[in-house]
Amino acid sequence: MHDSHPLASAALSMVPSPVLARMVALLTRIMRRRHPHLVENFGRLDHGIIHIEPTDLPHRFEIEYGAGQMDVRLLTEDDPPPPDARIRGSLAALIALLEGRIDSDALFFTRDIEITGSTEVSVAVRNTLDREEIVMRDEIAALFGPFERPARRIGRRLDRVIGLARTQVATLHAKLHEANVPSRDLAAECDELRAEVKALKTRLAKMDVRQMRTAGNAATGAP
Amino acid sequence: MSLELVCPAGTPAALRAAIDAGADTVYCGFRDCTNARNYPGLNFDVREMAEGVEYAHRHGRKVLAAVNTFPRAGDPAPWHAAIDNAAAAGIDAVILADLGVLDYAQRRHPELRRHLSVQASASNELSIAFYRDRFDIKRVVLPRVLSVEQVAALVRRIGIETEVFAFGSVGPMSEGRCFLSSYITGLSPTTEGACAPASHVSYRDDGASTLSRLGDVTLNRFRQGEPAAYPTPCKGRYVTHGRATYLFEEPVALNAIDILGDLKAAGVTALKIEGRQRSRAYVTEVVSSFRKAIDALERGSNEAVANKLASVAEGQRETTGAYRKGWR
Numbered sequence: 001m002h003d004s005h006p007l008a009s010a011a012l013s014m015v016p017s018p019v020l021a022r023m024v025a026l027l028t029r030i031m032r033r034r035h036p037h038l039v040e041n042f043g044r045l046d047h048g049i050i051h052i053e054p055t056d057l058p059h060r061f062e063i064e065y066g067a068g069q070m071d072v073r074l075l076t077e078d079d080p081p082p083p084d085a086r087i088r089g090s091l092a093a094l095i096a097l098l099e100g101r102i103d104s105d106a107l108f109f110t111r112d113i114e115i116t117g118s119t120e121v122s123v124a125v126r127n128t129l130d131r132e133e134i135v136m137r138d139e140i141a142a143l144f145g146p147f148e149r150p151a152r153r154i155g156r157r158l159d160r161v162i163g164l165a166r167t168q169v170a171t172l173h174a175k176l177h178e179a180n181v182p183s184r185d186l187a188a189e190c191d192e193l194r195a196e197v198k199a200l201k202t203r204l205a206k207m208d209v210r211q212m213r214t215a216g217n218a219a220t221g222a223p
Numbered sequence: 224m225s226l227e228l229v230c231p232a233g234t235p236a237a238l239r240a241a242i243d244a245g246a247d248t249v250y251c252g253f254r255d256c257t258n259a260r261n262y263p264g265l266n267f268d269v270r271e272m273a274e275g276v277e278y279a280h281r282h283g284r285k286v287l288a289a290v291n292t293f294p295r296a297g298d299p300a301p302w303h304a305a306i307d308n309a310a311a312a313g314i315d316a317v318i319l320a321d322l323g324v325l326d327y328a329q330r331r332h333p334e335l336r337r338h339l340s341v342q343a344s345a346s347n348e349l350s351i352a353f354y355r356d357r358f359d360i361k362r363v364v365l366p367r368v369l370s371v372e373q374v375a376a377l378v379r380r381i382g383i384e385t386e387v388f389a390f391g392s393v394g395p396m397s398e399g400r401c402f403l404s405s406y407i408t409g410l411s412p413t414t415e416g417a418c419a420p421a422s423h424v425s426y427r428d429d430g431a432s433t434l435s436r437l438g439d440v441t442l443n444r445f446r447q448g449e450p451a452a453y454p455t456p457c458k459g460r461y462v463t464h465g466r467a468t469y470l471f472e473e474p475v476a477l478n479a480i481d482i483l484g485d486l487k488a489a490g491v492t493a494l495k496i497e498g499r500q501r502s503r504a505y506v507t508e509v510v511s512s513f514r515k516a517i518d519a520l521e522r523g524s525n526e527a528v529a530n531k532l533a534s535v536a537e538g539q540r541e542t543t544g545a546y547r548k549g550w551r
Binding site for chain 1: 233234235236237262263264265420421422424425426427428433445447448449450451452454474500501502503504505508534535536537538539542
């Protein structure tokens with residue numbers, strides 16, 4: 001469904017919490033500067049707090065917004081459960097969502113992400129993020145200040161290497177599961193089979209009634 | 224004449240994505256109760272609408288504004304403002320449903336092209352002729368209740384353009400007039416613009432499964448790995464005779480990509496993709512697939528366009544719905 005990104009989750013898992021917290025604060029400042037409409041649109045919403053929980057990371061994040069502001073912070077273990085809403089999913093799925101590369105409803109339909117709590121909050125956050133064209137690689141490259149361009153180049157090269165690996169794995173996966181590729185006619189076929197089973201059941205019920213009647217008649221001697 | 228591809232945009236980014244993916248026309252709504260997809264964080268303010276129109280026109284495409292909910296008693300101002308703002312933004316047409324809003328648009332902005340929204344539920348010749356003759360509507364968006372043959376019969380008789388749904392959610396065919404949602408939430412989908420207001424939707428995890436709720440009513444329970452449905456009353460699973468089943472509508476999406484030739488032969492003008500509430504990733508995926516299919520149809524190519532849309536379809540299932548009426 002979406003690309004896996006084991007390198008990113010492995011790397012982030014190793015970053016100590018205090019360092020990651022400072023990186024998140026810096027990244028938020030940069031995103032505020034690079035995406036003024038994002039802050040403006042979050043600021044227009046009613047106040048809300050949502051927790052973002054990558055299932056393959058030991059870290060959780062919080063987005064607080066409304067009343068003209070937007071803030072992102074790293075949560076500690078002692079932070080209480082989210083007051084409003086929570087979205088859980090793999091880091092790759094969450095980044096794909098943030099970048100608008102994947103449809104959140106599709107992820108929800110397949111249960112690749114889990115949403116709990118206030119839907120108003122999660123829908124508002126999803127829609128507000130989807131208004132912006134965010135590429136995480138570029139946002140992270142911007143962290144490097146004057147070294148942004150070389151960082152971006154390295155990021156692109158890494159992406160290419162990871163992309164190639166992903167394609168190879170996806171091809172292998174597809175080959176292994178060729179027999180399982182769902183047919184477009186599957187739904188129609190199911191409908192037909194369902195109708196057939198229903199018709200057979202009706203026929204069987206009628207035969208049962210007829211048989212019972214015949215058996216009853218035989219017992220009473222009626223014709 | 225090629226089939227016109229009419230695509231949804233809930234945000235300015237989705238509008239650009241739709242145009243870049245090959246939409247001929249994009250439809251969107253203002254950020255309030257005047258459009259039928261009134262969800263938090265979604266839709267356009269006046270400035271964004273004007274910028275969207277500018278972007279579309281620069282690429283030779285059109286933008287339609289949906290002002291397709293029904294004014295609240297004694298409060299027509301938001302609907303009047305939406306019509307005025309759409310006209311000021313240079314919109315190519317407005318999509319309207321309510322008689323009073325149609326009347327206002329015709330009197331105040333006679334030069335502004337008017338389309339009849341699916342929310343008006345005009346599905347027969349007499350009804351469409353009334354809107355055509357009284358409000359000079361140029362196009363009707365047909366409800367999702369008609370077979371291809373019925374669409375063809377209507378096209379021959381009504382003398383205006385027709386737009387039909389080609390992809391997206393399927394409702395229980397009352398088109399925006401869901402009394403169940405109103406009963407459960409106390410909010411009217413027709414005046415508030417949301418059939419399952421996000422403020423009333425919640426999800427609860429009970430370990431083995433997830434429960435979706437609208438207000439105080441549990442609509443559905445999904446086991447781990449089971450495809451989920453929208454949290455709307457029409458997609459709820461209800462227990463009758465001891466068995467939980469989808470009484471009204473199963474989680475399945477309409478997909479007419481394989482019958483575009485039939486729809487064109489029926490005389491349809493435009494194909495509508497549903498989903499202003501969906502992401503720009505959905506918009507890009509669905510619009511580019513339909514663009515390829517329409518172009519292949521125009522070339523007279525027999526090559527089937529690979530249908531990869533099941534992944535964005537509700538419940539991962541697709542149907543041709545009323546076009547084929549396969550349940551009969």
